[in-house]
Amino acid sequence: MASTQPKNDAKSTEPKPEQPVTEKKTAVLEEDDEFEDFPVDDWEAEDTEAAKGNNEAKHLWEESWDDDDTSDDFSAQLKEELKKVEAAKKR
């Protein structure tokens, strides 16, 4: 198919071997930003994402801060810095 050939080949007038029609879909769907057609038109509520996630939905989003702050280097460094400020003030 023209689109899948290198550019200079696109206007080639040689008849190409037969290709099944279904293959033509792939050329366009490479556009990965486009919402895809669903294979079926409609589905039951139990097949929705919401039904699947009922018991785990609350674990999907988490708070954006981290209270467990003693474990990593950055927090340790921060404490050091704050101590320095404290010390400077007392001097």
Add this chain to the structure above:
Amino acid sequence: MDSLIRTFSNAQSSRDGYQLAQTLSPDLPQQQLQAIWKSCGHHDAQNVIKRGIQNSTSGFEKLPKDEVQGWSDVYLAYWKAIGELLPALNQAPQSSWTKVYDAWKELLSALYRGYIGQGFEAWSIPCLYVVAKNLRFFALKADEERNNNVAAGDTSGQIFQDDFDPESEQNQKLEDCARQLNRIFTLCLNDRAPLEESRKWGIYYIINLLFKTYFKLNSASLSKNILKTLSAYRGDMPPLSAFPKSQQVTFKYYEGVLCFLEENYFQAEEHLTQAWSLCHKDAMKNKELILTYLVPCHLLTTHTLPSQKLLEPYPRLQKLFLPLSNCIKKGELHAFDLALQQGEDEFVKRRIYLTLERGRDIALRNLLRKVFIAGGFEESKVEGGPRVRRTRIPVAEFAAAISLGSKQMLETDEIECLMANMIYKNLMKGYIARERGFVVLSKSGAFPGTGV
């Protein structure tokens, strides 16, 4: 052609629109297309088809004369389009996707005329879906092919005009396709028949096609016009929830992304969450697309981040969001900037860069919050009273934290400016006592929503 007419006849008697639509699909094995094309010749196609349609129904179900003519025109146009499609699929000389597009457009026009003046009934609108969807597909093919030819230096057939505009030239057929789809949109919207037999049931399918087309043409504003028109008619429309879920989800996705692009994040979150909940659980690609916009929304509206569990099935999203998320959590400003820079191309392409950039505020909030927590508690004035956190914090402490986090030394003025911004955005509660070099934070919820 005979078997097409048989299916046509069955579909007519059972009034099955989806079955009928199958007879207008170009998406068949080549042998089948070949057989349809060879079943009649140029000289007799018109008569063969018309006779077939005429004899396909009988008795009470006999089609009115107008409608026979209408469907005959439709199948003649279909037959002609197959005649262009076959050589294009085989890249035969003289064939082109532009010709396929033009022939297919004739087919859509024949259908259009059928609904306008020849009594086509609303149950048959899936025919519009199939034909409109493929018109868009052929438009993309035609533009792609032509652009490749131009790149290869073959400009024959190109008419150069004074107002030559390479941008619109590139999407010539797709733009034409958008106009055709818009016609169909109006055709569905303006049907005055009672709801149960109205073409209004076709509206969301067509709108979704239009959205996809407009997005590809990079004109979100035209999509917005569709939404405006739709809301003007909403009173006369069946509710969205009465439509198939595939249509609901697609519509909600695009409505959400449109709000997102207008920085209307609360509404965007609402639409996208609906799309997410209704989406088929196995439609991974679409779920990934929904999350691509839902994650930045969540960050700005509720200041929450996606959990490992949520992103687990999507390696691409992990790559996109996890580095940023980690930096936000830890308040590492410098690392955040780097992560943002690293993903810049992808973020810009997805149109989420500006939104994610605002996540820096959350990172800063978390950094300041750490300073507050590190400040510990003050001795209670009352013996055994509740412990109170230290709320008078020297600006110098925040300055040290920000310098550490952003890996650059900032002037005190700049620090104060950042703090003032935090307070203004309600990410931190308190005031700056400048002359004393202190920040005085609220005793009840210094960092709203974060438990301290």
